[in-house]
Amino acid sequence: MEVTQTVPEKYTTHRVTGEKGKADRIAFPETETEIAEYLLQAAEAQQPIITVGASTGLTGATFPQNGEWLLSLANYRKILALDEETLTLQVQAGVTLAEIQAYLASTAYFYAPDPGSKQATIGGTAATNAGGMRAVKYGVTRENIRSMVVFLADGRKLTVGSLNNKDSSGYDLKDLFIGSEGTLGVITELGLKLRPKPAVTVSVLIGFEHLDDLAPVVYQILGSSLQPAALEFFDREAIQYAEKFLKEAFLAIKGECFLLITLDGPDEESLTQQLEQMSEASESWKKQSFRSLTNEESLRIWRLRGAIGAGIEDVTQQEPLDIVVPINKITATIKRLRVVCLQSNLRAVFFGHAGDGNIHICLLREGLVQAEWEKRLDVVLHQIYQEVAKRGGLPSAEHGIGLLKKPYFREAIDPVKLQVMQQIKQTLDPQNRLNPGKIFD
Missing domain, CATH: 3.30.70.2740 (Alpha-Beta Plaits)
Known part of the structure; x- marks a missing residue:
């Protein structure tokens, strides 16, 4: 296991504020034994420890402030197995979303969560319960993880969740660790829930003059039998940052604020029915435009939507x-x-x-x-x-x-809720060594 006191700057620089932090060392384990050994070393030295991934987070959740030890899973990034019978993909926590998407590209399946940064590690997205644009239909990360391997502060290995579709057997420990931001344990391996890829998809862009005109449309769509895979909103000001950043033009379409909707389905007939239903409903909307996008237009508009944040950061x-x-x-x-x-x-x-x-x-x-x-x-x-x-x-x-x-x-x-959270933290990490000072004191 590589352990060095020369910590790469990306791990000690706050991604949002640019502040410089301090970490005393960083380890790059490649096996479960090495992970457990490093946690035991930290326990013996009474050293706080922070698990780090790709450093794409936006809240400073892995920022070292007081010379903590870092545990990087950059070398713990194997895709272990695809089980087509249970629709589960077993991966190590250092694998990125981009790598998962590339691996599944040639299969009939996909992993639904789609957060903005595709370079985020799967362990990091579990630690923050990341969402993304497909959450409206397929749920956030929490709904798409079957099982996890977690190492506790004292080095013990714990498996939470299972391949079973139902579970009423005691407390749901899996969901406890999801979203805990590395404060309760080190997530090292995940069993991801896969879904069959939809056979057909189409995106629709709807323009409105005012935000007040857009809102009732959202309620009507969500209250209907339509099940959009994505339902995004943005205005012209936001999309202009993405246009400049990507050097791509938005569509020549009326509207000051927009809904971008993706529909998917098992066949052309079902998709056509959904489009017709939406088109008929739209006759009563205070819209300025309604456009079913071609494949090329859809790819471009989704690229622009996904680049709004990066476009702002660029200027x-x-x-x-x-x-x-x-x-x-x-x-x-x-x-x-x-x-x-x-x-x-x-x-x-x-x-x-x-x-x-x-x-x-x-x-x-x-x-x-x-x-x-x-x-x-x-x-x-x-x-x-x-x-x-x-x-x-x-x-x-x-x-x-x-x-x-x-x-x-x-x-x-x-x-009371905060007190219960602090009691859980005290039980699983009594010395307060796992990512201390994050979420709450």
Whole structure:
């Protein structure tokens, strides 16, 4: 096992703020024995330890602050087995989403979760319960993991979940570790739930003049027999960042804000029926345009949608938020938060997953000096999360809490719920050595 005190800069640099941290060493285990040995060494030395993946996270969840030991799973990245009888793909935690997608490309199956960064490791997406654009139909990461191997702080190996489709046998420990951001154990191996690839897909782009015109359409679609695989919203301002970044043009289509919808199905007939149903329903909508996309147009528009965040990062530092509210509160929340940002003299870009209430907000620095940027951020973030809480929302839909959202999480969460979480942490990690200081103190 390679262990070095020279820690690569990508592991000690905060991806969002650019802050420099400090880690005393990093290990790159390749076997379960090496993982257990390193955890035991850390326990004997009473050293905090942080598990790191591809460092694509947006909340500082793997950022080392106090000379922690790092455990990298960069070399623990084998695709172990495809079981077509149970539709399960067994992988090590260091495998990336891109590698999983490439492996499955020649098969009849796909892994449904589709977070923005395809270079994220599968272990990292489990640790944050990542979502993505297909969550509206296929669920987030939690709904797509059958089993996991987890190593506890003292080096013990624990298998959670199973290949069984039903389980009422005691506590559901698998779901406890998913979303725990490395604070309860080290996820090393996963059994992923696969699905047959849909035979046909089509995307539809619908343009609206006002956000208020868009919202009723979302409710109508979700309340119908239609089952969109993706249901995204964005406006022209957001897509312009992606256009400049990718050097690709959006469609010449009427509208200031848009719904991008993907439908899929087992055959052309079922897809045609879905399209006809949507087209008929759209006659009553206050839309400016309705366009069924060709395959080339669909690929281009989805590339642009996926590049909004990268396009913003290319021109300015940003503070990326991923709040979630009940779907019937999306429009009211965005309208209110636009006012909050304007009052704080910060520009913001809004887009996200209309089908599950997940709103992405990018707060733009745009040349502000560090002190002024931090001052305005402090004010606006407290206001944003207060407004979200008023509407029954939560501070994170799919990025986790990490460091950046910790103070707002503490303000939003029920004290009893927080106490129970802290008791679980104390039970599984009594010395508070696994990723200490993340999510809560």
